Amino acid sequence: MKLIFLGPPGAGKGTIAKIIVKEKGFAHISTGDLFRAAIKNQTELGVKVKSIIDAGDLVPDELTIALVKERLNQDDIADGFILDGFPRTIAQADALASFCEIDSVINFEIEDEKIIQRLSGRRLCKECGEGFHTKFMPPKVENVCDKCNGELYIRKDDQPESIKNRLVVYEKSTQPLIDYYKDKGLLVNIDASGKPEDVSKSVLESF
Numbered sequence: 001m002k003l004i005f006l007g008p009p010g011a012g013k014g015t016i017a018k019i020i021v022k023e024k025g026f027a028h029i030s031t032g033d034l035f036r037a038a039i040k041n042q043t044e045l046g047v048k049v050k051s052i053i054d055a056g057d058l059v060p061d062e063l064t065i066a067l068v069k070e071r072l073n074q075d076d077i078a079d080g081f082i083l084d085g086f087p088r089t090i091a092q093a094d095a096l097a098s099f100c101e102i103d104s105v106i107n108f109e110i111e112d113e114k115i116i117q118r119l120s121g122r123r124l125c126k127e128c129g130e131g132f133h134t135k136f137m138p139p140k141v142e143n144v145c146d147k148c149n150g151e152l153y154i155r156k157d158d159q160p161e162s163i164k165n166r167l168v169v170y171e172k173s174t175q176p177l178i179d180y181y182k183d184k185g186l187l188v189n190i191d192a193s194g195k196p197e198d199v200s201k202s203v204l205e206s207f
């Protein structure tokens, strides 16, 4: 199964993707995670994209498409994959269509108010990248990762100014993909406002 997870920042695409890949053995391809790893390792790509990502803007299509194309050449995608956070523009979707056929596009629907609640309480582990939420998914010990005891941090782009910008960017550049994939007959709408176990159940039942 080749899936795309589409939806605004904070809709829970990453959280649900982690649940689904565990169950199905798919590869989880998150462009956000790939960029954050590049930043952490201070690679050439990471240095280029850091300020763009911190501000909540989109990395240029050229760089993003090249990254995904390379990732899709790896062997671990044989049993299927979830593209989480890609494509985010029509140009990216057109490029993807030229080298890969997708089975289904899951569109995560959620209101702006909930998005802001989710993003502003989000905490990530500095070491392993595991995600938590101060209210909805708190770690057992405050600011400490349950999985590896790493320290938790707040993403720069989860600060109020960047959150606002990401929502504007989403509406302008990414929302048009809803009609794009609807026209291709690939779109499945999912109510993303519930608990992760309920949302992941709806996703699993959709394909």
Ligand code: ADP
Pocket (backbone or CB within 6 Å): 008, 009, 010, 031, 032, 033, 035, 052, 053, 054, 056, 057, 058, 059, 060, 064, 084, 085, 086, 087, 088, 089, 092, 157, 166
């Ligand atoms: P979220 O879905 O919570 O906004 P991500 O982790 O998916 O966060 O992405 C974080 C940031 O990485 C984005 O705001 C953007 O700067 C960059 N990014 C991720 N995917 C793409 C993409 N497909 N095209 C351009 N930029 C991207």
